[in-house]
Amino acid sequence: MSDRDTQEAAIRRLRERLSGGNMLPVKRALHALNPAEIAEFLTSLPPSERNLVWEMVSPEDDGEVLLHLPESIRAGLIRQMDTAELIKAAEELEIDDLADLLEDLPETVTREVLKALDADDRARLEKVLAYDPDTAGGLMNTDTVTVRPDVSLDVVQRYLRLRGELPAHTDALYVVDRYGAYLGALPLDKILTRATDELVANVMHRDLPAIPAQEKAHDVARRFEAADLISAPVVDSKGILVGRITIDDVVDVIRAEGEHNMMSMAGLAEDEDLFAPVRQAALRRGIWLGINLMTAFAAAWVVGRFEATIAQVVALAVLMPIVASMGGITANQIVALMVRGMALGQVSAGTALLLLRKELGVALINGVAWGVTVAAVTWLWFSQLPLALVIGLALILNLSFAAAAGVLVPLLLRRFGLDPALAGSVIVTTCTDVMGFFLFLGLGTLILL
Amino acid sequence: MSDRDTQEAAIRRLRERLSGGNMLPVKRALHALNPAEIAEFLTSLPPSERNLVWEMVSPEDDGEVLLHLPESIRAGLIRQMDTAELIKAAEELEIDDLADLLEDLPETVTREVLKALDADDRARLEKVLAYDPDTAGGLMNTDTVTVRPDVSLDVVQRYLRLRGELPAHTDALYVVDRYGAYLGALPLDKILTRATDELVANVMHRDLPAIPAQEKAHDVARRFEAADLISAPVVDSKGILVGRITIDDVVDVIRAEGEHNMMSMAGLAEDEDLFAPVRQAALRRGIWLGINLMTAFAAAWVVGRFEATIAQVVALAVLMPIVASMGGITANQIVALMVRGMALGQVSAGTALLLLRKELGVALINGVAWGVTVAAVTWLWFSQLPLALVIGLALILNLSFAAAAGVLVPLLLRRFGLDPALAGSVIVTTCTDVMGFFLFLGLGTLILL
Structure with a gap:
């Protein structure tokens, strides 16, 4: 065990x-x-x-x-x-x-x-x-242990033994000049493995870049991941060493970011407590439900424009959730991809057009494949070829529209400084619902009446 | 800059x-x-x-x-x-x-x-x-540096200087007995700060537990997070030191888990390439769309049972997406909470009943609040009090049903060894769609006809 x-x-x-x-x-x-x-x-x-x-x-x-x-x-x-x-x-x-x-x-x-x-x-x-x-x-923490570049490792060792215990997660001392400006890092293992008469300046790592104190936590995390860092020095705008960041704090950032994206896409705060008191939870979730209710009414309003059509061809009402739902799935998949891609810095203005073209291609293939399937099932079910045509066509169009919304909405949200993970999902779902009902019932009105 | x-x-x-x-x-x-x-x-x-x-x-x-x-x-x-x-x-x-x-x-x-x-x-x-x-x-990596408990720090230092460079991310040497069994860890900073004539046995940490080689990566990550570890020894079933795990590998696990949950809830693999070739992406996503299509047809089939009702009260068709959509949102929020809670080990058999009661409470509050709102808007829109009653009641019932599905479906999936993040969302959405249409159209048939 x-x-x-x-x-x-x-x-x-x-x-x-x-x-x-x-x-x-x-x-x-x-x-x-x-x-x-x-x-x-x-x-x-x-x-x-x-x-x-x-x-x-x-x-x-x-x-x-x-x-x-x-x-x-x-x-x-x-x-x-x-x-x-x-x-x-x-x-x-x-x-x-x-x-x-x-x-x-x-x-x-x-x-x-x-x-x-x-x-x-x-x-x-x-x-x-x-x-x-x-x-x-x-x-950052401010518990850095610093040494000067012009002393020998022997001196450093004597200093450390006098000083006693080092702060937790100290894997390196930092080398600073007399003004406190950061020069390099002296990993503990170098002190232990190199000759004791070597000078700090000759042994220290000069290629561990200091992190500017203003750098965003997200970028700090990516820097730690890219260079497999344990700790890194932090400097102010003048290059003066002000502290150090250790990996345990970075792990918290990474964990929180992963949770943030998943929870946001469901309209939740990432620190939502599973055991929150009922009233508190109801209020937090209620807001999201209220937003969704408005969008649902928008979709219902579109359906309402076609009441006359539905009264004549009730099968349209039966089938209309299919077109909307397939569009929603398509758009949400792309939003999830975009949210992650943007977090990892993969999405730039230059690649936006390329992604749009790719997702439209994917949507067209799946639109045709599943459009034909839906049309076939509809034909078998209702024995009406025009109805089958209408749903197949609506599906292809709505998936293409979903692809465009899935790529563009997160980009637009980011442009306006809004969180694509939080708002993206609800916006694209509204778009694909509204568009799904409009396309299906609109085509139905044109072709079937 | x-x-x-x-x-x-x-x-x-x-x-x-x-x-x-x-x-x-x-x-x-x-x-x-x-x-x-x-x-x-x-x-x-x-x-x-x-x-x-x-x-x-x-x-x-x-x-x-x-x-x-x-x-x-x-x-x-x-x-x-x-x-x-x-x-x-x-x-x-x-x-x-x-x-x-x-x-x-x-x-x-x-x-x-x-x-x-x-x-x-x-x-x-x-x-x-x-x-x-x-x-x-x-x-794990197998590049551990080991020492015996009965030597002095001075001997360790001489050994290290002879040995030269230490493997990357070495923050501690491991102390083993003559059979290679793990005894404790000797952090580098102890070697540097304690008196050189101290014995390793007196300086080493005995409270850093070794990780069994069979332990799941997920549990290893939680252990690193809980104890803020940089590296940890790995032992086989006999307690023999076989390697060590460093935090950089754990960070990858944590990052991958965060992405897994978000991507899974959208029906994507966590390594889905944003720039995947169109054909490959179409195939991967197509499968998920196909599954969703089956569930959409199930919902359509339910609506189809009420064709006669819809033919008489077309407003039902206009409003039915609202009830289904609000249920879907409710259930998906709970699934996201449950998925995270289960990943963090917060959900046990003992708390399941408690969570169910809590979520039913939350759903009831929001059901009544938004049910009354929906009923009021419906009354204003269609000027039919019975119709307003039907939609309000259906909303309350469907949100309660969604709460139950949101709590129970992930638990059942886990019981059967399935991934709640991947399957949970599609199953609960199907449940709430089917139930939403059934409740609304069923109540409509009972009350309005």
Whole structure:
């Protein structure tokens, strides 16, 4: 049995004990988990039990646990805590993590926390807080260990042994000049494997580029992925070293982006809590349903224009959902592809036309293939050749229209600074519904009446 | 201007030159990019240009570039290469990367590559190949640096200096007994900061658990995230150290999982190439459209049962897409939540009932709120109170049904070992369409006729 199994079993047992109302063993078992595991456990609990367990977490773990929780859950638990507890939780954290947490804390608590820090830490915290949390500056920690280029590795080693423990995830020291400008990185393994009388300047990596503090978190993540980085230096606009970003923070960015796209396409926030209270969840989802309702009425209005036609050929009403639905599927597939392609930087103005041509080609092939199939089934079902013709033709046209919408709508949304993952799906589905009904009933009116 | 900007500008310039047919500068610019960047550039190109650029990549980069490409693109390029080129590409890779690549190579080439390796490397490669690529064993590299517990840090340092360079991403040495059994980890920073006469046994971390080689890649990724790991030892069933996993491989797993869920919910493979040739893309998407067509016909069949009703009250045909569409949105939101919740291990048998109750509550609130709205609009539009009643009631019922389907379908799919992200969306949409039409037209028949 793996550790992972044991751990999942432990969480399962915890949950059983909890529902059995047996609190003492729960509390004891909780102490055996690390903050990330406690956060995982809390996330898997419904709100009432979650609050109960939260009370049992030791105060010195509170800060770390809060950090590992999705924002929507974190906010709920913070509301339950009093100021003293919040300050205690904040004090246990590293500077970059503390900066993340402060965003969610009430103003009064933030002031108290800042007061409780020593001058050094306060200065470092203020440095991180000065940057947008969604940039390299917001992601960074300020706990860099720096050396000068003109000393020998032997000196570096003596300095390190004097200094004692290094900050977590330190895989390299950074080499800076006397003004603090970044010159290069000195990986720990170089210190260990190269001759001790070598100078830092001769051993350091000069090709690890520093990340500008203003760089977007998304670009930082792609940079880490492309170069397989563990940590990277962050510099301000003058090239002065201001901190470093470590891979664990980048992993959070990557995970969040993956979830963002999937959840957005369903009209959800990426931190939507599976166990959110009913009323809160109803409100969040209700907005999306309301938007969809408007678009559904738009489609219904189009159908309404053809009431007279439907009254004469009821089969049109029977078949019309098919044309709309096939268009919706086609468009949504392309939106998913475009959203990912844009996130990976694959879609430029230059390739837009090419993609449009490709997707129109794909839609035409599938339109003809499935159009003929639909027409054949319709003919067998209703024994009306003109009706079969109408649906086949409408399908081909709607799939082509869906292809165009699937490529162009995400591009337009991006141009206007809107999120293609969130708005793209609902817009293209509206387009293909409206167009599907219009094409099918319109052609029906022309050909069948 | 940041490095990232410079790099994106470089890629843009490359693309412009390429379309200008000016090959020499393209080739020169290509040499300035690292393999990950070249892969990114290739992915953003349509097939014809992609093949052209691929010819220009230096042979010693071929292997690394192939590894950074999505599988669908990689396979296409491999087909173009001859055996000699493939062997050359493979020889440049690390063992774990080589193992990944071998999966895609033709059998004859694999044999040649194995022949070309020295005995040591062959043995290491075979060790990795023995494990499923989707497990810790498949992810691991075998380049661990090991030490014994009973030596001093001073001895370790001398050993390292004799040995020279450490493998990439080495943040710790592993401590093993004489049989190779894993005992603990010796982080590089401990070697640098602790007294040189300390014994390894006293300094090493005993609490970094080894990962069983059979553990699933998904669980490995969650373990790395929970404990913020950079690298971790992998052991076989007897506790013998067989390799290590580094975070860069885990990042790939996390990225792929995020994409998998979004793409699956749209019925796409996660490695679907944005620039796939039209015919290939048409075939892949066509299958999904075909499945959707069957479900659309099922819905149409239900509508067909009510032809007589529609013939008398044409307004029913006008309004019926609304009920179906609102149900589809509701169900798909819940599927997205469930898919993520199951991936994060939040959904157990114990919480299923609770989630069902919660989602029914959410659906009831939104059903009543939007049901009343829809009824009001319908009344204004058609001035028929009974019709307004029918649509309001149908909406409430269909949203409740959608909530149940959204919770239960993903759970059932998982129970049967199927992918909820892939099948969940199409199944619940079918359910809510069929049910939506049935409820609305059925109630219409009962109340209006």
